[in-house]
Amino acid sequence: MINADGCFEHMVDCLNRLPGIGIRTAERMAYRLLAQSDTLMRDLREALDRAAAGLRCCEQCGAVTTPDQNPCRLCVSPERDDHILCVVESPEDILVLERCGSFRGRYHALLGKLSAHQGDGPADLRLDRLMRRLEHEPVAEVVLALNTDVESDATAALIAERLRPFKKMKVTRLAHGLPAGSGLVYSDPVTLGRAMAGRQSVD
């Protein structure tokens, strides 16, 4: 009943290659796309056509940019400090850090993290690109600004390991501890344990 050219299976295969999408979900997506060919299918195809034409991943940092601004604005800005590179998981994290305004270096988005659950390994991160950047850019410090869940911790450990050959480079991570505007009774044991382990002298 499914047509002989295998184009249903091909669509399922492609959807299945998206991050976090198993074969069953890919099939449900494909059936839904066909069932809504005049709305969802049409809209998604248009959206992908527009995105393919008008958007790029910055070849340097991985942020979303346009074809005529690649590397992106932040990567080419002469006002940023070339000596400090902040590694984040997602381009969205760059926006968050820019909004906070306490970082003036360059960025590098991994576009993912190690995740057994999502089936993402080292090859799914932009690690090779990071290594090439470190060889060619005058980076003196890499700040690992990853999230604080188990998978992100594993990703940070992997990157720290890969950075070991760069003897002179400082590798730091964001401080772990109590969030602002909260109290000890509201903290989970892991956060409190990290805050205690990372306690600092009061000058």
Next chain:
Amino acid sequence: MINADGCFEHMVDCLNRLPGIGIRTAERMAYRLLAQSDTLMRDLREALDRAAAGLRCCEQCGAVTTPDQNPCRLCVSPERDDHILCVVESPEDILVLERCGSFRGRYHALLGKLSAHQGDGPADLRLDRLMRRLEHEPVAEVVLALNTDVESDATAALIAERLRPFKKMKVTRLAHGLPAGSGLVYSDPVTLGRAMAGRQSVD
């Protein structure tokens, strides 16, 4: 940094409309598509173009068919019994039932089920189409051939409710009980309970 036309957001919105895809997953999919614009993005766009051109949901039963065979082969076959209609969740279920060979009526695929988890309600099933078919086709019996999980049971209950106005129509469901080639000690309590409740006289 994300471009002003909002075409990244538009892509995320469209992906977010696919079944089972939350906003975070849609964002990860969008970033991955941009990061792999020469492979994954290109392949997916080609696959959707081919599917949009070469595949249709059968307007009658919901199975996958081609534009020049719509309604599909099973819906127009003169060898099938018009008086009995089998309601399934997915077009795949039609293939499974055809392989087993013990049904010679027509089919109707819902293309989903009620699912709080996936955010699918009655409007996401092909229920209106089912109602229209029952008004125009000489159906004497509807067989609910849904799966046996909680969500499918809820879906079956909803359909049974909607079918109540068709006074003369028989509504049946597949038998629940022990699977073939198994033993009592391998059965879960729910299956065994249903097998006991549905026990039949031995003639």
